[in-house]
Amino acid sequence: MSLSCAFTTLVLAIHVYLAIGCPQLYGVQAPYLLYSRENWGAAPASDIHPLKTPVPYVIIHHTYLPAACNSTQQCKAAMKSMQNYHNSLDWGDIGYHFCVGSEGGAYEGRGWHNLGIHAGPVNNYSIGICLIGDWRVEQPPREMLETTKSLINTGILNGAISPTYELKGHSQIMATECPGTALLDIISKWDHYSEEQFVINKKDNVGEVWNLVMMVLLKFMMCTNILAVAVGAPALFRKDTDDNEVLTYDFPFVTRAQWSARTAKQKLSLQTPIPYVVIHHSYTPPACYDGPTCKKAMRSMQNFHMDDRGWWDIGYNFAVGADGAAYEGRGWDVLGAHALHFNNVSIGICLVGDWSNSLPPTSQLKTAQALIAAGVELGYLKEDYKLVGHRQVRDTECPGDVLFNEIQTWDHYAPFPASADDLPEVEELKKI
Incomplete structure (x- = not known):
């Protein structure tokens, strides 16, 4: 890299840092347990395709069915139920990248780097996070919402989600009630929520460099905020201080x-x-x-x-x-x-x-x-x-x-x- 290029990158990084302000905006905001596929007893996936990351969209869902799960045991059962149902539709695995239970646990679905089947035309450009339960009228518990936010921040740190991502509800992409009126109202007040119509724009090289610099900077600033990933047990995150079409219904x-x-x-x-x-x-x-x-x-x-x-x-x-x-x-x-x-x-x-x-x-x-x-x-x-x-x-x-x-x-x-x-x-x- 030439000296002038290095200087330009440094100036860009400084501007990014000033724009971001406190690194906690993108850091993990609250501790949460991440249960791996092995932890909840997932069956092996039979259809895996890589997802090009970082993705520009995060799509929020609810399950409608199964109902809200309030314990780890119930949530693991819900994950197995969803995987079995999605497999019956020949999807090859559970459709979502991650799910979140009412007890505040996060459950790995397809993970950060595999193509999901959750939002039709946006599958190639998004991470799908599903809040287990029916959130049309009732509001999800605070623990569930905080884990969802922290999960998104983890995706940014991992390079799977663009720091400039847009947040949308499933109903903004397809004709569905998902993620439920109550939940959609809540996420509409979150950072990065966008009401704009879904549009895919091919990024130029400048855009790719911008995302790369932002992610490198963010990882540098936040590297001390991740304590550990326990091997063979739920991972604990905390801070120190071919498009596959899906159905348009949010029920089976x-x-x-x-x-x-x-x-x-x-x-x-x-x-x-x-x-x-x-x-x-x-x-x-x-x-x-x-x-x-x-x-x-x-x-x-x-x-x-x-x-x-x-x-x-x-x-x-x-x-x-x-x-x-x-x-x-x-x-x-x-x-x-x-x-x-x-x-x-x-x-x-x-x-x-x-x-x-x-x-x-x-x-x-x-x-x-x-x-x-x-x-x-x-x-x-x-x-x-x-x-x-x-x-x-x-x-x-x-x-x-x-x-x-x-x-x-x-x-x-x-x-x-x-x-x-x-x-x-x-x-x-x-x-x-």
């Missing part, structure tokens, strides 16, 4: 391809936004509590509808399993075959199982409601949609007495039509 969602659906014989478009949601139960097949069983149930229903009833496809637009996952049937904009004389004005959602005498699991009910909310957000359902049970538009016991009583407590439930006899008076049907 299984596409037709993933449950091995047959090709539909024919399709008709459904005019959106749709004014009604009709809730069903399958009666048979019975409730399914894991992915393989629910996928088998979907294939069983499709075979019955196509082979025995002669329909073009599975009748429902969507189904929801007792495993808490939503399963794509005909989808949002394809005419269903689930409520005779009412298909043209409705989306049919089936809760797999017989809910005549028992209530579906909380996760199944929660996902059904989240699916409906997503339909509104994506513009497929009217904001003032009406929710009815199948028995209100057809002479049937579906969706079962207990489930029918449950949906009467949901938002947008409509007591009219009360039976199929009322269909001639339904305004939306008169317009067809």
Whole structure:
């Protein structure tokens, strides 16, 4: 390096130092435990691609499901659950780079230098950090938030995150409620939060040099602030003084391809936004509590509808399993075959199982409601949609007495039509 180049770099470093001020802005702000993949019992990854670092974006997520974990044991179980689910989607590993539990622990996912699958078009340019739990209404605990901030600072020190990174919520990248309204409101007040639209700009050489100098300087200033990384135990950090697309939902969602659906014989478009949601139960097949069983149930229903009833496809637009996952049937904009004389004005959602005498699991009910909310957000359902049970538009016991009583407590439930006899008076049907 020439003398003039060295001098220029030194001047640049001094300017960076003055701009940064106190090194604690980028230093680890609070001690936290980092549990490695080995610590939480991760299965080996089957699909690993390098991530070009430092990345310009940090994307914040919540899980929605699994629920918040308040102990190390619960959080390790949540990590295994997420990895198993993401593997079932053929992602090759858990999608996130790191997750954070309510107890303040950080859990290694794909780590700092492997490409994640968490935010569609931004995967190649971002680190994805997921706060385990549903943070739409409730606020995450203080320990969880502080660990998230410190984790980001660690990424800067490690050279994985650009010191000039932008912080965004998942919903700013894709059509989703993630990371939840309450959490998004909190991170909007953090340093580096940006409301600007996501844009990828190729950095020139000056930009690369700028990031390099900043990182070298930051590592020099903060090198004494990292105490140790314990081998074979959670690491304790403290201070002294090919794009992979992801689904647009923040709840488990299984596409037709993933449950091995047959090709539909024919399709008709459904005019959106749709004014009604009709809730069903399958009666048979019975409730399914894991992915393989629910996928088998979907294939069983499709075979019955196509082979025995002669329909073009599975009748429902969507189904929801007792495993808490939503399963794509005909989808949002394809005419269903689930409520005779009412298909043209409705989306049919089936809760797999017989809910005549028992209530579906909380996760199944929660996902059904989240699916409906997503339909509104994506513009497929009217904001003032009406929710009815199948028995209100057809002479049937579906969706079962207990489930029918449950949906009467949901938002947008409509007591009219009360039976199929009322269909001639339904305004939306008169317009067809």
